[in-house]
Amino acid sequence: MLALTLLSWQQSVHATTLTCAEIVQAKAPGLAAPGPVYRVRVKYQGPHGLRVADLNYSLAGNKTVLKHLDGSPFTLTSKFVILSGDQAKFKSPHSDLSMAEQLLKKPVADLTDLAASDSGLAPSLMRKLAPLSESSTESERLAAIESVALADLTINPGHALVRSRAAIIEMITSITMSKLKTPTDEKDMIKLNVITNGDGTIRSVDSWDGHHRLVALLASGSSGATRIGDLDPASVLILVNGVDTRGKEREHRLPISGINVSMTERVQTTPSSKVGTIVYSGRIANFDLGSRTTLGKLKRNMLERKEEPRIGVIAIERAPISRVLLASLERIATEFDSLVLIPVGSTAKVRQLNKLISQVQKSQRLNLYLGSLAEESKYFSWQDVVLARLGQIYGTYDIQLIH
DSSP states (O other): OOOOEEEOSSOOOOOOOEEHHHHHHHHSTTOOOSSOOEEEEEEEEETTEEEEEEEEEEEETTEEEEEETTSOBOOOOSOEEEEEEOOSSOOOTTOOOOGGGGBSSOOSSOOOOOOTTOOSSOHHHHHHSOOOOTTOOHHHHHHHHTTSBGGGOBOOTTOSSOSOHHHHHHHHHHHHTTOOOOOSSGGGSEEEEEEEOTTSOEEEEEEEEOHHHHHHHHTTGGGSOSBGGGSOGGGEEEEETTBOTTSOBOEEEEEGGGSOTTSSSEEBOOOOSSOOEEEEETTSOTTTTTOOOBHHHHHHHHHTOSOOOOEEEEEEOSSSOOHHHHHHHHHHHTTSSEEEEEEOGGGGSHHHHHHHHHHHTTOSSEEEBOSOOHHHHHHSOHHHHHHHHHHHHHTOSOEEEEO
């Protein structure tokens, strides 16, 4: 089972663990299906335009079975995207985990550069890399991936922007003056994780920690580094499937804003009023967790973008929106590059949401959040989660909640 833990910034108390399948079966007893049934929200192109639907999802062999919640068949001929629901146990060829899919319209700034079928490293390069085992030595690990370009590393989900541009620029100055110090504490080291297949062949090389340092090195030209082999070995910790050279499995801690909480097989929660951290097994690749951003893209996001979009966020409690309110929202939207509407309460239900889609599609500046925040809202303020998440999707620190 894939385990997920939500940690608060304060000491927390563990709550009950449930699988999504157990939750669905409890709500829909006796539902006939060929395998485990998962509740999912999908976005799809219907005969009357883009729509969302809450469905029961299961697999019969390689065949996808979609049914309405009452058990009646759901027929779909076009591609669909799973916005929320358990996606850890099955891999749908029709779905992309990218958080940007949570929005009705493409963001004004696209911070990702990996498609649903990509994984960061080109297959031709992966075939050339020597196989690795979890018992490999430090030198064997470095030798196996030394040819991998830093720009091709898949970074953590929720890191399309990182904390401080100023810190990166300061590091670049230190590198060009040969004054960048080797970290003495492991928490300051560059941490890479190599994901392998069952036979040891390398499937992905991910960046876990040290994003500021990596971007600075990549941006420092001949004074910095372009490949993993160019890095100071004393500043790098290389894991294989989350396992270090002593055989210890390391936890992979990620911001909740970068992960759709419902997209995991098993959820262990710790209630908190603040946005916390999700802990995943190191055996799951960043790409499989939803990251679509490489280190090369992060460098461009942090250092080469001239302007950040200004984003407004406002909660919507009724659908459809009245003409008066819609006109008011359009006026407010002129102060932003985009005004994102967040359906709350009963408005977040599919029937109401589809009414909003029809209205928002006609507006140039309005956008609509389609994903469900039900899981996040059980433990954290949805406002905190959504502001951080939209900041990542749009690539901006300039984001304002309108009351």
